[in-house]
Amino acid sequence: MTIHKGRGFACINYPIGMNLGGDPSQALVHSTPDGKFMVSLSAIDLGQGMKSVTRQIAAETLGVPLADVYVDTADSDSGPHDMGSFASRGTHRVGNAVIQAAKEARNVMLEAAAEELEVSVNDLETDGKGNIQVKGAPSRSITVSDTAIAAQFSQGRTISGRGIFLIPTSDVDPDTGEMTPVSCFAHAAVVLDLQVDDETGEVEVLEINSAYEVGRALNPKMVEQQLIGGAWMGVSHALYETTEPYYPDRSHGPVDFNQYLMPGPGEVFNHNVAVLERPAEGAPYGGKGPGEMCANPLLPAVANAVYNAVGVRCDALPITPEKILRGIMANGGAKPQGVR
Amino acid sequence: MSKTPIQFTLNGKPTSVFVNGGANLLEVLRRDVGDMTLKYGCGQGTCGTCTVLIDGEPHLGCLTLAETVEGRQIETVNGMADGPELHPLQKLFMENFAAQCGFCTPGMLMAASSLLNRNPNPSREEVVEAISGNICRCTGYEPIIDAILQAASSLRGRAF
Structure with missing residues (x-):
């Protein structure tokens, strides 16, 4: 031997991904009345880390602490539509949808904060620690939590956003068989x-x-x-x-x-x-x-x-x-x- | 079907439950007692994810007749943490990323906990032997073995 x-x-x-049919993924983001954020997805975490990564992406885009973001991937009946966890598509497809939804929610959050602070929305920034402040004058600030309370109970706004990732469907060329699937x-x-x-x-x-x-x-x-x-x-x-x-x-x-x-x-x-x-x-x-x-x-x-x-x-x-x-x-x- | 009353200690608490004749411990703990930490993997004793400790010894919940635990001490992952303070095994599983989907984790923790109770200073080979009845599909085992070795060291009060 x-x-x-x-x-x-x-x-x-x-x-990454599978373009046949446009490969859509959707995400919905909304704030709770105390200024935490819920990301609703139908993309499933099989252990690959979908929940952790989408949570990081949402916190980064919203400009709020990671601890204030929750991701719910529990139920495809109640969540927004998603093609699924396959084709190595999760981070790219779902992540892009989360960014779009979080951007829309962030804009509403900043509008609500602007109304409370009586400043222009363009002058506001987030510090990533739970505060919204006037650029260059951080003492003029309001917490995300107070902003959410104001939006919910006095302004009548929903701090929320919708996101979808979709790319043009790629059909197979009948002569050459060519396509762009990814x-x-x-x-x-x-x-x-x-x-x-x-x-x-x-x-x-x-x-x-x-x-x-x-x-x-x-x-x-x-x-x-x-x-x-x-x-x-x-x-x-x-x-x-x-x-x-x-x-x-x-x-x-x-x-x-x-x-x-x-x-x-x-x-x-x-x-x-x-x-x-x-x-x-x-x-x-x-x-x-x-x-x-x-x-x-x-x-x-x-x-x-x-x-x-x-x-x-x-x-x-x-x-x-x-x-x-x-x-x-x-x-x-x-x-x-x-x-x- | 007639039911049999049984009494045992679950994670230090006296527990009484009526069980169907022939019911296994996995079913009884999950369905009747409500301890969902142990998982139903294969139901035939080959995956290890329903591992519990009975009087300190690892047993497979799916192959244990519930009636045989009358009067005995049962431990599950529910009993590991001390209030908000995680057990060193749980903490080091987390730090080593020793779980991905997490389905095997309760069984791994129980197998590891039983090993460290009887052998506070195990070799790598002894750790491998102790978890050889537990299947993990995600991690490739290495982070689990590392976590158990580090937990052993931590429990012995040594820096690592």
């Missing part, structure tokens, strides 16, 4: 090191080094964690997971977590992530979001590394010990592709 080390490389340009791309490159046992066909991932360009990382720690967790899932898809191990034959398909293979806490590997921040045009505060591509490039990187290690080119996933051993037998032995 010999252990062969291999290194694989893969890179990805990943589309509005921006995120990018990544991955180098993956692993080792293959040529007697058992077993693969162990040793280390991953990756670089991701996701626009501005609106919440850097969450971006990093999504990339690390997503890469784990990518490796899991590459080496373990399938519902039809002998596809198209449906036999031996797993029916529960006992039979469905996934790496556990004992199979973690070192992953060094570099996040390159290049704020994207038209994206909310420059953020495109990592989305699905945190998992995708790992699959070809694993396949390339297995080829580099033992010379077996697997063209079906997952890359199981059985497939590797059959490949080694067909080649008449392990054929390492170059010494590192």
